[in-house]
Amino acid sequence: MNKLLMLIVALIMSCTSAVSQNSKDMQTKGEILASETQGGADQAGYKMIKDQTELKNIITQNFKKSGMQPIMEIPVFPKNKKVVLYNLGTFNSGDHKISTIKSISVKDNVLYVEVPEYQSGGMEIQVMSNPWFIFSVPSDYQFTSVELKYSK
Template sequence: MNKLLMLLLALIMSCTNASSQKSGDMQKKGEILASESQGGAEKAGFRMLKDQAELKSTITENFGRAGMLPVMEIPVFQKDKKFVLYNLGTFNSGEHKVSEIRSISVKDNVLFVEIPEYQSGGMEIQVMSNPWFIFSVPSNFQFTSVELKYSK
C-alpha cells in the first residue's frame, strides 16, 4: 500500500514539473494557478492581485467562503507575470470549474481568455455554485477588463 501511495505521489510530482517547464507555451495560453467550483463571488468579475500576501489571502478567503481549508500549495508570486482572480458568478447546477485556458489575447484593452465550453450532463441536482479561478498572464499585457470566450 505504501509503495502504491509513493508511486502515485511520484506521478503527481512529475506531472507538476512537466507543466511548469512549458514557459513558451504558457505565454500563449496563460496559466491556471487555482480553480474551484465553490467560494467565489455572486457576480462575475475580475481583480488584479498585487503580491504574494494578496495571492495567499485571496486563495484562503475563497476556500473559507466555501467552508473548506485550502488543500493546495500556494503558488509563488512572480514579478514577470500579472495574476488575475476571476469570479464566474452564480450558477444553478453543474460543474463550472475552469480546468484549462486554451488561449489569451488582448484587443482594445480587453483581455480575452478562451476556456472550454461547459457541457451540462442533463438531469442534475440543483446546487448553487460560485466558481472562481486565478490565472497568470505575461506582465506586458495591458488591459482594463477581462472577457471569457467559451469554445468547443
C-alpha cells in the same frame, strides 16, 4: 552505424526544440494557478492580485466563504507576470470549474480568455455554486477589463 547515430542526434534535437516551443505556448496561453467550484463572488468579475501575500489571502478567503479549509498548496506568485482572480458568478447546477485556458489575447484594452465550453452531463443535482479561478498572463499585457470566451 553513423546513420543510426545521426538519427538519434536528430531525434534528440527535435525533442529539445519542441520543449522550448511548448513553454513559449504556455506563456501566450496563460497559466491557471488555482481553480475551484465554490467560494467566488455572486457576480462575474475580475481583480488584479499584486503579490504573494494577497494571493494567499484571496485563496484562503475564498475557501472560508465556501465553509472549507484550503485543500490546495498556495501557488508561488510568478515572476514577470500579472496575476488575475476571475469570479464566474453564480450557477444553479453543474461543475463550472475552469481547468484549461486555450488562449489569451488583448484587443481594445480587453483581455480575452478563451476557455473550453461547459458541457453538462445531463440531469444535475441543483446546487448553487460560485466558481473562481486565478491565472497569470504576461506582464506586458495592458488591459482594463477581462472577458471569458467559451469555445468547443
